[in-house]
Amino acid sequence: MNPATRYSATAISLHWMTAGLVLITFPLGVYMHGLALSPLKLQLISYHKWLGVTIFLLTVARLAWRATHTPPPLPETIPLWQQRVAHGVHLLLYLLLFAIPLSGWLMSSAKGFPVVYLGLVQLPDLVGKDKVLGELLTEVHEMLNFGLLALVGMHAAAALKHHFIERDATLRRMLPRI
Amino acid sequence: MKKLLILPLLLAGAIGSAHAVEFNQVQLNSSMMTFAYKQMGVPLEGKFRKFTAQLTFDPARINAAQAKLEVDLASIDTGSGEGDDEVAGKLWFNTKAYPAARFVSGSVKALGGNRYETSGKLTIKGRTLDVAAPFAFRQEGKIGIFDGAFTLKRLDYAIGEGLWADVGTVADEVRIVFHIVTNAAAPIKK
Numbered sequence: 001m002n003p004a005t006r007y008s009a010t011a012i013s014l015h016w017m018t019a020g021l022v023l024i025t026f027p028l029g030v031y032m033h034g035l036a037l038s039p040l041k042l043q044l045i046s047y048h049k050w051l052g053v054t055i056f057l058l059t060v061a062r063l064a065w066r067a068t069h070t071p072p073p074l075p076e077t078i079p080l081w082q083q084r085v086a087h088g089v090h091l092l093l094y095l096l097l098f099a100i101p102l103s104g105w106l107m108s109s110a111k112g113f114p115v116v117y118l119g120l121v122q123l124p125d126l127v128g129k130d131k132v133l134g135e136l137l138t139e140v141h142e143m144l145n146f147g148l149l150a151l152v153g154m155h156a157a158a159a160l161k162h163h164f165i166e167r168d169a170t171l172r173r174m175l176p177r178i
Numbered sequence: 179m180k181k182l183l184i185l186p187l188l189l190a191g192a193i194g195s196a197h198a199v200e201f202n203q204v205q206l207n208s209s210m211m212t213f214a215y216k217q218m219g220v221p222l223e224g225k226f227r228k229f230t231a232q233l234t235f236d237p238a239r240i241n242a243a244q245a246k247l248e249v250d251l252a253s254i255d256t257g258s259g260e261g262d263d264e265v266a267g268k269l270w271f272n273t274k275a276y277p278a279a280r281f282v283s284g285s286v287k288a289l290g291g292n293r294y295e296t297s298g299k300l301t302i303k304g305r306t307l308d309v310a311a312p313f314a315f316r317q318e319g320k321i322g323i324f325d326g327a328f329t330l331k332r333l334d335y336a337i338g339e340g341l342w343a344d345v346g347t348v349a350d351e352v353r354i355v356f357h358i359v360t361n362a363a364a365p366i367k368k
Contacts, residue, residue, distance in 0.1 A: 037264045039347035046218040112222070112257045119219035129257075 025051040056101035075168040110134035201322035203361035216349040228253035245283040302335040324358040
């Protein structure tokens, strides 16, 4: 049996949903953080948290997919060291997509503002109210996001380089069939 | 003539309630004034760090019960410094013009068991409205403990005006929860 040349429809959907949500959630976080306290700010903070929980759930689903499937191989023309770097970047991306929402959830608990997903489901508080811990987690959340920004930049730049410069099948593995 | 008839009754009453104690020495350090509300569907709590209370309560003579509470609104703790600053402002409590919320009891009625209800006037931000707050009273030796709560609508008192009047973000209903610990008064001989 030949290995698949593309990711499964499930994996492709999960990947692009995550990408879309990250592209909304990240700038939303930066924007709302700079706003003065207002009803709009409180609404945006809630939406940001809901988006974050959604990314967290998608990531759990993706990790489950990844644990039970073998991804399609990279083109053989790619040097081994680049394949290894790509693999490392993917691992770190999974890690951050899991850790960033988690740090936001912890931060909400520590600040005493629990997360109520979609205004319906209250998530349990993972830590008690603690001002110092809340401030620390805010910094951790920010730092992890700068890490994500750098990794997503590398990930997207590499995908585009393979598609438009090397013209190999790397990106097509993750594109839906049209 | 009537007075003479009442006198033995009063004496009998005094003997009958020989164990009744009047609680009027409020212990502010062990008392608490907290509030609960919802913001974007998220249940949140806060408290007031400073308030004063003068109350007189004898479970055997609730008709004579009286309570007067004053809450220092600038002592609010919403859970964030940004929130505390915001609610002190003009659109919320406007603490510069209206530093305190005041409750003055009118009457107390027994609800059965250790439960009672006080009705009175609550003044916040220059607006006075009738409120009723049920509470439980329990006596532990020389200490009397009042635990009660009631819900007010913040917009009735113009708490959160202008853009904050949107109750979809910060709910209109605010539950006030009080825990007041008092010591029994030294008996006064007349």
